[in-house]
Amino acid sequence: MTSPSRGCAPRESAVRTFGLTKTYRGGSVAVKDLDLVVPYGAVMGFLGPNGSGKTTTIRMLLGLIEPTAGGCELLGAAMPGESGTVLPRVGALVEGPAFHPYLTGADNLRRLDAADRSTDRGDTEQRVSLALDRVGLLKAARKRFRAYSLGMKQRLAIASALLRPRDLLILDEPTNGLDPQGTREVRSLIADLAADGTTVLLSTHLLSEVEQVCSHVAVMHRGTLKAQGGLSELVSRSGRRVRVDSPEPSAAAEALRELGCAEVAEDLSGATAIPGEQPPEKIIAHVVGAGVPVVGFNVATPGLEELFVTLTGEGFDVGG
Amino acid sequence: MSVAEATTRRVRAPRGGMLGSELKLMLTRRRNLVGLVIMCLVPVVMGVVLWTTGSRDGGGPPFLSSIFGNGLFLILTNLLVQMTMFLPMAMSILAGDSIAGEANVGTLRYLLTVPVSRQRLLLTKFGALVIAAFGGVLLVCTVAGVTGVALFGTGDLLTLSGTTLPFAEALGRMVLIAVYVSISLTAVCAIGLFASTLTEQPIGAAIATFIWVLLDQIFGGLSAMDWLHPFLLSHYWSDWAGVLRDPVDWGGVAGGLIAPLVYVAVFVSAAWARFTTADITS
Numbered sequence: 001m002t003s004p005s006r007g008c009a010p011r012e013s014a015v016r017t018f019g020l021t022k023t024y025r026g027g028s029v030a031v032k033d034l035d036l037v038v039p040y041g042a043v044m045g046f047l048g049p050n051g052s053g054k055t056t057t058i059r060m061l062l063g064l065i066e067p068t069a070g071g072c073e074l075l076g077a078a079m080p081g082e083s084g085t086v087l088p089r090v091g092a093l094v095e096g097p098a099f100h101p102y103l104t105g106a107d108n109l110r111r112l113d114a115a116d117r118s119t120d121r122g123d124t125e126q127r128v129s130l131a132l133d134r135v136g137l138l139k140a141a142r143k144r145f146r147a148y149s150l151g152m153k154q155r156l157a158i159a160s161a162l163l164r165p166r167d168l169l170i171l172d173e174p175t176n177g178l179d180p181q182g183t184r185e186v187r188s189l190i191a192d193l194a195a196d197g198t199t200v201l202l203s204t205h206l207l208s209e210v211e212q213v214c215s216h217v218a219v220m221h222r223g224t225l226k227a228q229g230g231l232s233e234l235v236s237r238s239g240r241r242v243r244v245d246s247p248e249p250s251a252a253a254e255a256l257r258e259l260g261c262a263e264v265a266e267d268l269s270g271a272t273a274i275p276g277e278q279p280p281e282k283i284i285a286h287v288v289g290a291g292v293p294v295v296g297f298n299v300a301t302p303g304l305e306e307l308f309v310t311l312t313g314e315g316f317d318v319g320g
Numbered sequence: 321m322s323v324a325e326a327t328t329r330r331v332r333a334p335r336g337g338m339l340g341s342e343l344k345l346m347l348t349r350r351r352n353l354v355g356l357v358i359m360c361l362v363p364v365v366m367g368v369v370l371w372t373t374g375s376r377d378g379g380g381p382p383f384l385s386s387i388f389g390n391g392l393f394l395i396l397t398n399l400l401v402q403m404t405m406f407l408p409m410a411m412s413i414l415a416g417d418s419i420a421g422e423a424n425v426g427t428l429r430y431l432l433t434v435p436v437s438r439q440r441l442l443l444t445k446f447g448a449l450v451i452a453a454f455g456g457v458l459l460v461c462t463v464a465g466v467t468g469v470a471l472f473g474t475g476d477l478l479t480l481s482g483t484t485l486p487f488a489e490a491l492g493r494m495v496l497i498a499v500y501v502s503i504s505l506t507a508v509c510a511i512g513l514f515a516s517t518l519t520e521q522p523i524g525a526a527i528a529t530f531i532w533v534l535l536d537q538i539f540g541g542l543s544a545m546d547w548l549h550p551f552l553l554s555h556y557w558s559d560w561a562g563v564l565r566d567p568v569d570w571g572g573v574a575g576g577l578i579a580p581l582v583y584v585a586v587f588v589s590a591a592w593a594r595f596t597t598a599d600i601t602s
Binding site: 059066083084087090092095098099100101102103110111114115121160 | 337338340341345348349350425426427429430431432433434435436437597599600601
């Protein structure tokens with residue numbers, strides 16, 4: 001595996017991949033040439049349809065799968081080479097909770113803690129209880145894992161990621177199976193952790209979740225990265241549209257064209273266009289100045305959902 | 321329950337790190353405990369049956385008739401019986417479960433991201449299996465010994481060289497035999513560990529391992545395949561008989577340990593090669 005030259009690694013990236021590629025036996029490409037950057041302190045929503053390569057990417061980040069080409073760094077350390085020193089600082093939830101069914105929730109956490117050489121044996125009980133309390137599982141600590149509901153299992157997996165202080169959390173669909181209260185709690189938990197400076201990579205397909213908790217977003221489709229960056233920049237960059245409501249749609253459309261707006265379209269009650277560099281107030285002034293009767297004007301910023309569909313297509317097809 | 325309350329409560333704090341946690345996991349599985357109880361019942365049943373029906377004038381196979389002089393012979397009879405089936409099967413099940421069991425429930429990915437290095441996980445799993453082999457054999461032998469002594473007394477032990485040993489020394493020989501059998505079983509552990517790295521189905525790995533052991537014994541019984549016999553594990557399984565000579569035939573006993581140790585080296589290496597490079601997609 002290639003290692004990056006140490007000097008050029010930007011210190012502000014908590015996660016960084018370069019040319020990360022995974023081709024499975026039989027030739028199917030799961031992830032292709034991925035250059036993902038998660039800045040320190042960011043909460044990055046990692047989006048993509050089912051089968052777009054998110055989980056494969058996460059598994060490569062954690063050293064569970066060896067990349068076919070390229071490499072990755074967590075917290076500035078090359079993976080999987082330095083996994084022994086860097087992974088204790090990384091809490092992970094990969095493809096749903098998985099614990100020993102016949103052990104209690106607390107015993108499952110104790111087992112993971114016993115395997116962790118970086119923690120102090122003396123305060124295991126304290127950390128296990130704190131982690132369970134943080135996800136609201138303290139009352140069920142002595143129940144066997146097999147008796148847990150789906151939401152409780154999910155909470156236990158989050159608790160295992162919080163067994164010790166972490167600098168980076170990689171959470172693969174943490175709210176899967178949670179009831180609305182649980183979803184809210186997890187969301188506020190993530191917000192709290194981020195406020196403390198923990199970087200979070202949050203893989204999800206709930207766009208509303210991303211809009212509420214994420215500062216950054218990366219969108220994958222069929223193994224490639226379609227877009228990444230700050231959430232507000234990405235959304236605003238992707239086609240803000242102005243709409244002029246007017247009884248004379250063609251006149252409104254003409255005025256917009258005069259301003260140099262792109263993709264002008266008219267319908268029965270008005271015209272829409274991409275404003276380009278023009279500030280909205282200048283557009284209003286121009287349209288009114290051109291004598292167009294204006295009954296309404298707005299600037300519509302498309303939601304994340306529109307952005308997502310634009311980048312990944314509409315269909316139900318699962319990417320190979 | 322508040323955090324403070326939960327943390328101040330005295331709990332049976334597990335100490336001893338990962339190996340301890342591994343052994344605890346093994347010992348808290350009901351399936352394993354039931355298996356252990358069954359293996360311990362075999363010598364008890366065998367002893368009682370011999371005690372109630374056996375004629376004290378001999379007439380049975382040599383080992384069986386010797387029981388009536390010294391109860392410790394029940395240990396040997398029991399080992400001969402259990403090595404054909406129960407002990408290798410128990411180790412096959414435990415070893416098949418080692419890696420594949422974790423992969424099957426998905427805990428493997430969480431252990432590896434703790435992180436536990438793959439070498440360390442493999443060695444811990446193998447260490448736990450070896451401890452289980454020694455512990456299991458020791459327990460079964462203890463039960464057999466206690467049953468035997470209770471039913472047949474503590475007379476002198478007749479060695480294969482025709483001399484007799486006092487009870488205390490005979491007891492020491494029995495410990496040596498238990499160690500010999502345990503080492504023989506570590507080869508089964510190694511085969512199972514390797515099988516366990518190949519699949520996510522613990523039962524599949526266990527069955528594959530046990531079939532290997534069965535074939536080993538079947539081939540060992542075919543005189544047409546005598547060229548193969550020196551390479552078979554079961555060929556050496558009763559070579560602890562050297563311990564029952566007076567003095568002990570150390571050369572013969574040590575020779576019988578070469579095969580299991582070679583098996584361990586080969587299969588643990590194979591497991592290491594496989595497991596440290598495999599993609600964990602479970």
